[in-house]
Amino acid sequence: xxxxxxxxxxxxEEIVATIADFARASRNAIAAGFDGVELHGANGYxxxxxxxxxxxxxxxAWGGSVEGRVRFALEVAxxxxxxxxxxxxxxxxxxxxxxxxxxxxxxxxSYKTLVAGLAELGLVYVHVLETDGHRELTAALRGQWPHAFxxxxxxxxxxxxxxxxxxxxxxxxxxxxxxxxxxxxxxxxARLAQNGPFNTxxxxxxxxxxxxxxxxxxxxxxx
Ligand SMILES: Cc1cc2nc3c(=O)[nH]c(=O)nc-3n(C[C@H](O)[C@H](O)[C@H](O)COP(=O)(O)O)c2cc1C
Numbered sequence: 001x002x003x004x005x006x007x008x009x010x011x012x013e014e015i016v017a018t019i020a021d022f023a024r025a026s027r028n029a030i031a032a033g034f035d036g037v038e039l040h041g042a043n044g045y046x047x048x049x050x051x052x053x054x055x056x057x058x059x060x061a062w063g064g065s066v067e068g069r070v071r072f073a074l075e076v077a078x079x080x081x082x083x084x085x086x087x088x089x090x091x092x093x094x095x096x097x098x099x100x101x102x103x104x105x106x107x108x109x110s111y112k113t114l115v116a117g118l119a120e121l122g123l124v125y126v127h128v129l130e131t132d133g134h135r136e137l138t139a140a141l142r143g144q145w146p147h148a149f150x151x152x153x154x155x156x157x158x159x160x161x162x163x164x165x166x167x168x169x170x171x172x173x174x175x176x177x178x179x180x181x182x183x184x185x186x187x188x189x190a191r192l193a194q195n196g197p198f199n200t201x202x203x204x205x206x207x208x209x210x211x212x213x214x215x216x217x218x219x220x221x222x223x
Contacts, residue, residue, distance in 0.1 A: 015062060015072065018046070022076045023083040030084050037084070039077060042094035042129050044102050047073045051114070053105035066106050070114040077121050086122035090150075094129040095137055108137055115141050123147070127177060130154040135172075142173065150175040159184075159201055162192055187219045 010018065026037045041047035049055040050072035056063040062071055073091075080089050095111045096104060104110055115126060127150040130138050134154065142149045151173035153164050159180035167173050180201035182188045191198055205213015 009058060012060075019072075019075050019079045023079040026080045026084045026089070030088065036088035036090065036124070037080065038127065039073075039080065039089065039091040041073055042092045043097060044100045047076060048094065048097075048102065051104060051110060052102045054101065054103040066110050066113050070110060070117065073114055074117045074121070077118055077123060081121050081123070087124055089123050090125040090127055091118060091123055092127040092129060094131065095141070096131045096134050097129065098131070108140070111137065111141055112144065115144055119144065119146055125150055125175075127152065132156055139172065148174045150177050152177045152179065161198075162195065165192070183214065184217050186217065187221075190220060 022039070029037050039047065041051070044052075044055075050062065051069050053069065056069055058064060058068070061068055063069055077089065077091060093111065093114070096107050118126065125148040126141065126145050128138055128141060129152040132154040138151065142151075151167060153160055153167055153173075153176065155161070155164065160176065160178050161181060164176050168176060178188060180203075181198060184199040184201040185191050199217045202213040202217075205216075
């Protein structure tokens, strides 16, 4: 851990400048050769801080109500879409994720309002990092989303695995995203196609500061 400044509520000017930063960063990503960008609206990063009624204590137009709290996410998405085109923009959300004591009042209404606004902007996908107990909300958001839906499903502390592919088969989602299993298996698509074997994610190495647990897993060919 390193020292960090005490956060402060952004001024209106800072909010406008930050939205412009997202747009510029997206333009730079495309110029650098990326196919598109995923806005990070999950896990307590800035966009979710605006969505959260515990982090966002504003009483101006950027907080204080569902419409206020979703406004920053929508304005960031609008600016990025205007900059690089909606077909290059997706967003990651984590409805109800309690990480770092995040609390989201009016959870269902907030995300339904947000997703409706994002659909109007024409983003290519919504990527939901699901929290345990929120499958119903996942289904509701998927039901109102007109484009591709990506799910990082809630798996009660186990890494998302091959069993979760059933969620594509049964129509819960269009695509599954993998975190820890992909980290441990750089050739994950090939392993899924042949039904394993899979290396086990080495959690003791995570956030340890060196390559261990990140880039030291054997590929099938080496195995
Ligand atoms: C080592 C490690 C680092 C991660 N870092 C981030 C991060 O920086 N930002 C983020 O939103 N999620 C991060 N995640 C969460 C993953 O994106 C994913 O949501 C989580 O691992 C659950 O999916 P899984 O069961 O497929 O692993 C990280 C996960 C792991 C294992």
